[in-house]
Amino acid sequence: METVSLASLWLPVLLAAVVVFSASAVIWMVIKWHDSDWKKLPDEEAARAALKGVPRGDYTVPYAMTTEVRASEEMQKNFDEGPMVMMTFFASGVPNMGRQLGLWFGYCLVVSLFIAYVLSATTSAGAPYLQVFQVAGTVAFLTYGGSAIPASIWFGQGWARTFKNVADGLVYGLLTAGVFGWLWP
Numbered sequence: 001m002e003t004v005s006l007a008s009l010w011l012p013v014l015l016a017a018v019v020v021f022s023a024s025a026v027i028w029m030v031i032k033w034h035d036s037d038w039k040k041l042p043d044e045e046a047a048r049a050a051l052k053g054v055p056r057g058d059y060t061v062p063y064a065m066t067t068e069v070r071a072s073e074e075m076q077k078n079f080d081e082g083p084m085v086m087m088t089f090f091a092s093g094v095p096n097m098g099r100q101l102g103l104w105f106g107y108c109l110v111v112s113l114f115i116a117y118v119l120s121a122t123t124s125a126g127a128p129y130l131q132v133f134q135v136a137g138t139v140a141f142l143t144y145g146g147s148a149i150p151a152s153i154w155f156g157q158g159w160a161r162t163f164k165n166v167a168d169g170l171v172y173g174l175l176t177a178g179v180f181g182w183l184w185p
Contacts, residue, residue, distance in 0.1 A: 002126065006120050017108035020108045037164065055089065057088075058088050059086070059087050115139045122135060137176065140169075141170055142173075145172075
C-alpha cells in the first residue's frame with residue numbers, strides 16, 4: 001500500500017474547508033431555513049429588563065450545583081413548577097460576525113485536516129474515487145452532523161432544529177467527500 005502523506009493533502013484540506021464554509025453561508029443567508037430555529041419570548045422587553053447586567057456565560061434556572069441540592073424538596077418543587085431554562089449570555093453590543101465566521105472557518109479547516117489524517121492512515125494513493133468519498137464523507141458527516149445530536153439529548157434543544165443541523169452536516173459531508181475524492185493523489 002502506497003501511503004499518502006498528510007502534507008500532500010493541503011489542497012483538499014483547504015478547498016474542503018472553503019466549500020463547507022461557502023455552503024454554510026448559502027444555507028444560513030440565502031436559503032435561511034434556520035430562521036425558524038428560535039422563538040421570541042412572550043414579553044421580550046420585561047425579560048430583557050430582568051436579565052440586564054447578567055455577565056457573559058452559561059446559566060441554568062433553577063440552578064442546583066450538587067446532587068444533594070437537586071434532590072432537595074425545595075429544588076424538586078422548583079423543577080415541577082418550572083420554568084426550566086438553559087441560556088447563554090453573550091457580551092453586550094453588536095455581535096462580532098467577523099470573529100464568529102473566522103472561528104467557523106478555522107473549525108472547517110481543523111475538520112478537514114482530521115479527515116485528511118484518517119484518509120492518509122486508511123487509504124492508499126491511487127484509491128478509487130468512491131473509496132475516498134466513503135471514508136471522507138463518513139468522517140465529515142459524523143463530525144458536522146453527529147455533533148448536533150447531543151444538544152437535543154442533554155440540553156433540550158428542539159429536535160426540529162437538530163434535524164436541520166444534521167441535514168446541514170450531511171450536505172457538508174457530501175461536499176467534503178467530493179473534494180477529497182476529486183483531489184485524491
